[in-house]
Amino acid sequence: MHELALTQSILNIALTEATVHRANRVLKINIKVGVLSGILPELVQEYFNIVSCGTAAEQALLLIEKMPARISCFDCGAHGITESYIFTCPACNSSHISLLEGREFYVDSLEIE
Amino acid sequence: MEIKVIRQIMEWNEDCSAEIKELLKKNSVLMVNIMGSPGAGKTSLIIELAARLKPSFRVGVIEGDVAGQIDALRIAKLNLPVVQLNTAGACHIEAMSIKHILPYFDLQQVDVLFVENIGNLVCPAEFNIGEDLRLALLSIPEGDDKVEKYPLMFSVADALVIHKYDMKTYFAFDDIMVEAQTKAINPLVNVFRASIIQGDGLAELATWLGAKITAKNIMQNS
Numbered sequence: 001m002h003e004l005a006l007t008q009s010i011l012n013i014a015l016t017e018a019t020v021h022r023a024n025r026v027l028k029i030n031i032k033v034g035v036l037s038g039i040l041p042e043l044v045q046e047y048f049n050i051v052s053c054g055t056a057a058e059q060a061l062l063l064i065e066k067m068p069a070r071i072s073c074f075d076c077g078a079h080g081i082t083e084s085y086i087f088t089c090p091a092c093n094s095s096h097i098s099l100l101e102g103r104e105f106y107v108d109s110l111e112i113e
Numbered sequence: 114m115e116i117k118v119i120r121q122i123m124e125w126n127e128d129c130s131a132e133i134k135e136l137l138k139k140n141s142v143l144m145v146n147i148m149g150s151p152g153a154g155k156t157s158l159i160i161e162l163a164a165r166l167k168p169s170f171r172v173g174v175i176e177g178d179v180a181g182q183i184d185a186l187r188i189a190k191l192n193l194p195v196v197q198l199n200t201a202g203a204c205h206i207e208a209m210s211i212k213h214i215l216p217y218f219d220l221q222q223v224d225v226l227f228v229e230n231i232g233n234l235v236c237p238a239e240f241n242i243g244e245d246l247r248l249a250l251l252s253i254p255e256g257d258d259k260v261e262k263y264p265l266m267f268s269v270a271d272a273l274v275i276h277k278y279d280m281k282t283y284f285a286f287d288d289i290m291v292e293a294q295t296k297a298i299n300p301l302v303n304v305f306r307a308s309i310i311q312g313d314g315l316a317e318l319a320t321w322l323g324a325k326i327t328a329k330n331i332m333q334n335s
Contacts, residue, residue, distance in 0.1 A: 113114065
């Protein structure tokens with residue numbers, strides 16, 4: 001949800017970082033998205049093409065890496081990847097687990113020139 | 114040239130949410146974000162809980178709605194500080210709106226601040242507003258398939274309130290299944306079954322909240 005507002009935020013981050021590093025253009029934006037974040041990556045690139053028009057990040061490529069939901073189990077100590085929204089330990093099926101990764105949504109790095 | 118950035122894309126909301134958390138901590142105010150569908154009984158539950166907590170704690174309320182003042186007027190009858198927040202079309206409350214509303218309260222004189230979010234099972238769960246606790250309401254007439262259909266809100270809630278429990282006689286609502294599904298995605302969730310008409314579960318919920326309010330007070334004063 002709210003991908004347009006989020007895309008605007010991605011653009012702002014890219015442009016402020018580009019200014020800080022005295023770059024002329026932003027070529028690539030690497031983004032990490034957890035599978036439980038509720039973000040639809042397909043929409044983000046489409047919106048980005050629109051909002052970045054006329055900016056230093058125009059035509060930048062968004063590389064969106066999806067991150068799986070990683071858990072650790074309090075009962076058996078296993079670490080593993082669980083299916084989205086099925087929060088049980090893949091090893092012992094316990095639901096006494098903690099979520100380590102899967103809700104991320106951040107700009108990881110930029111390629112600039 | 115590649116540069117490392119690592120900046121949260123929702124930083125505009127997260128930074129503001131952190132600021133609110135700090136302010137509330139300084140003033141020992143517990144903020145409770147009440148979420149659920151339109152008609153789930155959020156306002157009525159706040160009124161009941163406020164009445165039960167009032168003898169021991171100082172209660173304030175922020176009423177979020179797309180438009181109108183109806184809910185704030187209902188709450189004002191209890192003689193509590195209440196502010197109506199109109200989102201003018203937006204489907205959720207963001208931290209910035211809460212930040213702008215907090216100056217209307219004398220936070221030194223508030224122990225618990227209820228925030229009634231916009232009636233919606235999706236968007237409110239995506240935006241932190243600086244709250245300590247999230248209550249997700251699911252009322253019996255809405256149907257028992259909501260946890261499966263709208264998992265995010267139920268996965269981030271500290272408590273699930275299965276509301277209008279007196280209606281269970283009239284609906285094929287499998288509350289055992291709803292509890293199990295919620296615990297599968299949110300193992301530490303507290304589940305309450307509440308009815309304002311018959312009074313079920315309200316004392317239990319008020320006691321649970323009272324303990325949380327006291328804990329926040331002690332934490333700040335120790």
